[in-house]
Amino acid sequence: MSRIIHQKIMLDCSPQEAFRWFIEKERLIRWLAxxxxxxxxxxxxxxxxxxxxxxxxxxxIGCRITVLETGRxxxxxxxxxxxxxxxxxxxxxxxxxxxxxxxxxEANTELHLIHSGWGKTAQWETARQWFDQxxxxxxxxxxxxxxxxxxxL
Numbered sequence: 001m002s003r004i005i006h007q008k009i010m011l012d013c014s015p016q017e018a019f020r021w022f023i024e025k026e027r028l029i030r031w032l033a034x035x036x037x038x039x040x041x042x043x044x045x046x047x048x049x050x051x052x053x054x055x056x057x058x059x060x061i062g063c064r065i066t067v068l069e070t071g072r073x074x075x076x077x078x079x080x081x082x083x084x085x086x087x088x089x090x091x092x093x094x095x096x097x098x099x100x101x102x103x104x105x106e107a108n109t110e111l112h113l114i115h116s117g118w119g120k121t122a123q124w125e126t127a128r129q130w131f132d133q134x135x136x137x138x139x140x141x142x143x144x145x146x147x148x149x150x151x152x153l
Contacts (some may be wrong), residue, residue, distance in 0.1 A: 003116075003118040003120070003124075003125075003128060004114060004115070004116045004118070005113070005114065005115035005116075005118075005128060005131055005132045005135060006112065006113070006114050007112070007113040007132075007135050007136055007139055008110065008111065008112050008113075009110075009111050009139050009140070009142075009143055010104055010108050010109070010110055010111070010143075011108065011109040011111055011142070011143055011146050012107075012108060012143075012146055012147050013107065013108070013109055013146050014071075014103070014107055014109060015071045015072065015101035015102060015103055015109045016070070016071035016101075017109075017146075018101050018109040018111055018146070019070060019071045019072075019074065019101050021142060021145075021146070022074050022099055023038055023040050023068075023074065024038070025037070025038055028048070030145060031138065031141045031142045031145050032048060032138050032141075032142075033048035033049055033050055034049060034050055034051075034052060035048070035049040035052065035055075036048045036049065037049075038065075039065070040065070040068060041065065041068060042065055042066065042067060042068050043064055043065065044064065044065045044068075045063070045064065045065075046060060046063045046064060046065045046076035046077070047059060047060050047061050047062070047063055048060045049061075050081070057082055057085075058081045058082055059079070060076075060077070060078060060079045061079070062077075062079070063076055063077035063078060063079060063094065064076065064077055066096065067098070071101060072100070072101055072102075073098070073099070073100055073101070074098075074099045074101075075096065075097065075098040075099070076096070076097055077093070077094040077095070077096060077097075078094060078095045078096060078097045078115065079094060079095075080095075080127055080131075083127075083130075084123070084126075084127040084130070087119065087121075087123060087124065087127075088127060091117070091119065093117060094117065095115060095116065095117035095118060096115070096116050096117045097113065097114070097115045098112075098113070098114045098115075098116070099111065099112070099113050099114075100112040100114075111139070113135055113139065115128075115131060115135065
């Protein structure tokens, strides 16, 4: 069994625009988190928050961008929510997300999201399966949001 999550979607925009949905706070909070702190350079923060009143819980606080090639590649550390925090958020190294943006046909983008670094225990497998579903839903929200007429952006 593979311990890597691999999600693939097509987006109705250029790779550069798709990249912006992952790196610009104003866009990111429309489809993935309620708040974010992003420093768009290798080593910069990639911190997303899901609880307004408790930013230390259910967040990726402390996570960093590991690779950034504008419009082509973005990679960052990733932490788990409260249910998986005990083992995911103390792992060394943390799990890792890589997003590849490549030109498809007619100004479309083929996006590959790869989430790796999963441990071998049953609790890690539970977390991996949960994230596989969560990433699929989140990327579908992104796809639907991007398909909205451009005047709504």
